[in-house]
Ligand SMILES: Nc1ncnc2c1ncn2[C@@H]1O[C@H](COP(=O)(O)OP(=O)(O)O)[C@@H](O)[C@H]1O
């Protein structure tokens with residue numbers, strides 16, 4: 001099945017729409033564009049697809065009611081605008097979906113909600129129940145409390161994370177541009193890519209920096225990063241114009257499609273690799289690196305004390321730690337079975353030489369996921 005066919009036939013879909021497709025810098029929320037989007041989503045829901053809508057636009061929608069001419073620069077004013085704008089946004093969605101006999105539920109997430117396992121599972125359960133009840137969850141970052149340090153960054157990335165939280169078949173990123181172009185779409189001769197099969201296909205893409213007057217935050221660069229995140233973990237992605245939402249959601253005959261480049265990761269492994277906050281590091285020798293990273297998932301081995309050369313950090317049993325190779329590169333992440341203070345007794349010892357209470361895997365193979373490329377940035381550190 002091609003990636004477009006997967007998007008077209010998806011039973012569960014995450015659709016993300018950007019600020020620039022719902023609002024204007026001067027006029028706040030553009031209700032007619034929002035209505036058109038809702039009509040396209042509602043049609044897909046009626047056809048039997050469960051849709052989670054990730055919608056930006058809170059800050060932009062708050063500008064006009066607050067009499068602000070442009071997006072403020074300071075965080076407190078952005079948060080105030082988001083507080084006002086989110087209300088307008090949710091009301092507009094609730095009204096628009098009601099005209100199609102659909103109920104919406106609002107889900108506002110912070111990165112704290114996903115870096116720790118318990119709230120992550122709570123979010124997963126809530127989505128599951130909402131979808132089971134036939135509700136369309138409308139998701140945004142909880143901008144009113146997110147600080148620069150703990151932000152998801154942009155809603156393209158948030159949408160890729162949500163696609164894994166809900167186990168979506170595909171992700172659709174809708175924007176004010178019809179797809180991914182090889183150059184600034186306004187440049188003469190720029191042409192749209194039809195399909196992307198990995199980062200090498202993006203070598204010829206030049207991404208223009210967003211202008212100061214735009215209402216979006218991420219620009220095309222954040223869409224490409226999110227598409228790479230999702231497609232690398234097995235979820236196909238369609239980048240298309242919001243004005244073509246009906247076509248994109250009906251038959252996926254629009255925009256640029258990103259084919260999956262890696263095996264589908266379970267929600268748990270995706271969480272481990274991309275979301276969990278790391279509390280420390282275990283240093284591995286070469287043999288241990290090979291054991292935990294080589295071959296298909298089913299063949300990978302647990303991390304034993306004998307392959308560990310040291311540790312740092314203040315972790316407890318059950319926390320997530322980075323597994324680091326001899327050259328300091330992060331090769332995997334996993335849930336550690338011991339507290340940091342127990343590690344000195346374990347490091348470098350063969351299992352038979354360990355005290356009976358320590359004779360088990362330090363990181364079990366089921367709780368371990370290799371990190372692609374060996375050096376992905378760690379997500380925001382978890383706080384207790
Ligand atoms: N190579 C490119 N292909 C497509 N769009 C690009 C490219 N480089 C820059 N852009 C710009 O990215 C913008 C979309 O990003 P953004 O405004 O952040 O969208 P959104 O608000 O939907 O998240 C488009 O308006 C487009 O002008």
Ligand SMILES: N[C@@H](CCC(=O)OP(=O)(O)O)C(=O)O
Nearest residue numbers: 019056057058059155217218
């Ligand atoms: N959470 C913010 C949006 C952040 C964001 O990523 O915006 P965009 O680039 O328009 O998708 C808001 O609702 O204003």
